[in-house]
Amino acid sequence: MNEVLLPVLAFIVAIGVLVTVHEFGHFWVARRLGIKVLRFSIGFGKPLWMKTFGQDRTELVIAAIPLGGYVKMLDEREGDVPGEEKHRAFNRQSIGTRSAVVIAGPLFNFLFAIFAYWVMFVAGVPGLRPLVGDVAPASYAAEAGFISGDEILSVQNNPTPTWESVVMALLDAGLAGERTFEVTVRGPGGEDRALQVHMDTPDELFDKGGVLENFGLDTWQPPAMLDRIVEGGAGDRAGLLAGDLVLTADGEPVRNWGQWVEYVRARPGQAIQLQLLRDGIEIETVLTPKPVIEDGESIGRIGAYVRLPGEEQRATMRVVVRYGLLEAVPAALEKTFEITSLTYRTLWKMVVGKASVENLSGPLSIARYAGQSAAAGLAAFLGFLGIVSVSLGVLNLLPVPVLDGGHLMFYLVELFKGSPMSDAAQLIGQKIGITLLLGLMMLAFYNDLSRLLN
Numbered sequence: 001m002n003e004v005l006l007p008v009l010a011f012i013v014a015i016g017v018l019v020t021v022h023e024f025g026h027f028w029v030a031r032r033l034g035i036k037v038l039r040f041s042i043g044f045g046k047p048l049w050m051k052t053f054g055q056d057r058t059e060l061v062i063a064a065i066p067l068g069g070y071v072k073m074l075d076e077r078e079g080d081v082p083g084e085e086k087h088r089a090f091n092r093q094s095i096g097t098r099s100a101v102v103i104a105g106p107l108f109n110f111l112f113a114i115f116a117y118w119v120m121f122v123a124g125v126p127g128l129r130p131l132v133g134d135v136a137p138a139s140y141a142a143e144a145g146f147i148s149g150d151e152i153l154s155v156q157n158n159p160t161p162t163w164e165s166v167v168m169a170l171l172d173a174g175l176a177g178e179r180t181f182e183v184t185v186r187g188p189g190g191e192d193r194a195l196q197v198h199m200d201t202p203d204e205l206f207d208k209g210g211v212l213e214n215f216g217l218d219t220w221q222p223p224a225m226l227d228r229i230v231e232g233g234a235g236d237r238a239g240l241l242a243g244d245l246v247l248t249a250d251g252e253p254v255r256n257w258g259q260w261v262e263y264v265r266a267r268p269g270q271a272i273q274l275q276l277l278r279d280g281i282e283i284e285t286v287l288t289p290k291p292v293i294e295d296g297e298s299i300g301r302i303g304a305y306v307r308l309p310g311e312e313q314r315a316t317m318r319v320v321v322r323y324g325l326l327e328a329v330p331a332a333l334e335k336t337f338e339i340t341s342l343t344y345r346t347l348w349k350m351v352v353g354k355a356s357v358e359n360l361s362g363p364l365s366i367a368r369y370a371g372q373s374a375a376a377g378l379a380a381f382l383g384f385l386g387i388v389s390v391s392l393g394v395l396n397l398l399p400v401p402v403l404d405g406g407h408l409m410f411y412l413v414e415l416f417k418g419s420p421m422s423d424a425a426q427l428i429g430q431k432i433g434i435t436l437l438l439g440l441m442m443l444a445f446y447n448d449l450s451r452l453l454n
Contacts, residue, residue: 007371010381012066014370016042018109018389019069022396025108026071030101036074036088044068073101077423095411102407109393110336113386117332120382124322127162131220131317132185134255139216144197146217148255149188156181161319163219167211168338173197174205175345206349220317224260225307233303238274238287240304245277257306264289268300339390347394401426401433 020042027040036056041047043063051060063069073090074081081089090098130152135142152160155169173181179202183195199205205214212218224246229235246254250273254260264272268291276283289300323331366388373384397405406429414420421429 006374007367010370010374011367013374014366014385014388015066018112018385018392019043019066021108021112021389022105022392023069023071025104025106026101028108029104030071030073030090033093033097033100034088035090035093035097035101036085037071038074039070039072041072042066042069044070095415099408099411102404102411103397105404106393106396109389109396110340113336113339113389113393114332116382116386116389117335118328120379120386121321121323121328121331121335122325123379123382124320125162125379125383126377127164127319127321128219129317129319130160130163130166132217133220134218134259136213136216136218140197140199141216144183144195145193146185146195147187149220150185150193153184153186153192155183157184161321163212168342170205170211170215171342171346172338174199174202174211175342175349177202203349206346218258221256221258222306224254224257227305227307229305230303233301234288234290235302235304238285238302240276240285240287240302241278243278243307246274247277247282248275249273264302265299268292268298270300336386336390339387340394343391343394347398400436401429402437403433406430406433 023040023042027037030037037058038056039059039061041059041061041063043061043066045064047061047063049062052058053060074085074088075090076086077091086092090101093101132141132146132148132150132152135146135148152166154160155166155173158165158169160166160169179200180196180198183197184192185195186192205211207214226235226240226244226246227242229240229242246260248254249260249263252263254263268289270288272287272289274285274287276285287302289302291298292301293299369384370381373380396403397408399405399409401410410421410426410429
C-alpha cells in the first residue's frame with residue numbers, strides 16, 4: 001500500500017508547494033505594483049475549498065486538478081471594469097510592470113530552489129562514495145583506463161565526493177561537448193591516477209539508459225556471497241549454504257550480487273551449473289530457480305539473501321556532504337545555477353536531436369521520484385524539490401505562448417512595435433502554444449508508460 005500511497009502523497013505535496021511558490025510570485029508582485037488580484041488558485045477545475053481575504057476580497061481557491069494553478073487579475077479584456085478601478089487593471093499597466101508580474105513566477109521558483117538547496121546542504125546530503133564496480137568493455141570508461149575498485153576523486157579538478165556529483169560532472173562535460181577531459185581516481189591499492197577520457201561523440205551520454213551506463217561505469221556492489229537461505233527454497237534444495245561465494249554460473253564469471261540476481265531472474269525453471277567457494281574449497285552444484293510471476297512476467301527466484309559488508313565497511317561507503325550556515329549560501333547558489341544550466345542545455349540538445357526525448361518525464365515518473373526521495377529522507381526530498389522547482393522555472397520561461405515566456409515574447413514585440421499585438425494574433429499564438437504543450441505532455445506521458453511497462 002505504501003508503495004502507491006507514498007508516491008501519490010509526495011507528488012501532491014511537491015506540486016502543491018512548487019505551484020504555490022510560483023503563483024505566489026505573480027500574486028505578490030502584482031499586489032506590490034498596485035494591480036487588483038481577483039483569484040489565487042492552486043489547481044484547476046472545480047473549487048474544492050474557497051476563502052476570500054483582504055480589502056479586495058481576493059478569492060483563495062484549492063481546485064480539483066492539482067497540476068498547476070493561476071492568478072486571475074482585474075483585466076478589461078476579460079470583463080467590464082468599473083471606472084474607478086481601471087487604473088488597477090493588468091492591461092492598463094506599462095510593459096515593465098506587466099513583465100515584472102509575469103517573470104516573478106519563475107523567479108520565485110529559482111529563489112525557492114536556492115532556499116531548498118541551502119537547507120539541504122546545512123542538514124547534510126548523504127550519498128555513496130563513487131567506487132567503481134563493473135567497467136563495460138570497449139566503453140569510454142574502459143578506454144580511459146577505469147578498473148573495478150577505483151574511487152573517482154574529481155572530474156576536471158572538480159571534487160566528486162558522491163556518485164551524484166560524478167553524474168553531474170559527466171553531464172556537464174557532455175553538454176559542453178568536451179571530447180577530452182581528465183578524471184582523477186584512487187585505485188584499490190591506494191594509488192592516485194589521472195585518466196584522460198576521450199569521447200568521440202559526447203551526445204551518446206544522453207541516449208537511453210542513463211549517463212553512467214552510457215559512459216561504461218557501474219556502481220560498486222557486494223560480491224555474490226550468500227547469507228540466509230530460505231528453508232524449502234530452490235537454493236536450499238540445491239544445497240546452498242550461508243557463506244557460499246558464487247564464482248561462476250554456467251561457466252560465466254559472476255562478478256557481483258547484482259549480476260547474479262539478474263542471471264537468476266532471467267532463468268526461471270532452468271538448471272544452472274554453479275561453481276562455489278565454500279570454506280576455501282571450490283565445489284560444484286546444480287541450481288534450478290523457481291518460476292515466480294512478478295508484474296506479469298515469469299522470473300527466477302532461489303530464496304537467498306546477500307551477505308552485506310560489515311557495519312565498519314558500510315560506514316566507509318557512506319558520505320555526508322555538509323556546509324555551515326554561511327558556507328551553504330554560495331553552495332546553494334552554485335547548485336541552482338548548475339541545475340538551471342544543465343536543464344537548458346539538455347532541452348536544447350533534445351530540440352536539435354542530440355539527446356533522446358526519452359529523458360522527458362511526466363507526472364507518473366515525477367510521482368515515483370517524489371516517493372523515492374521522500375522515503376530516502378529530508379535531504380533527498382529537498383534535492384528533488386530543488387530540481388523540479390528549477391524545471392518549472394525553466395519551462396515557464398520558454399518562449400511558448402500561454403507560458404510566462406510567451407507573454408514576455410509578446411511584450412517584446414509590443415515594445416518594438418509600439419502597440420500591443422492584435423487579439424487575433426495572440427489567439428493564434430495561444431493555439432500554437434497549447435498544441436505544443438499538449439504534444440509535450442503526451443510525449444512525457446508516453447515515456448512514463450513505457451518505463452512502467454518495461
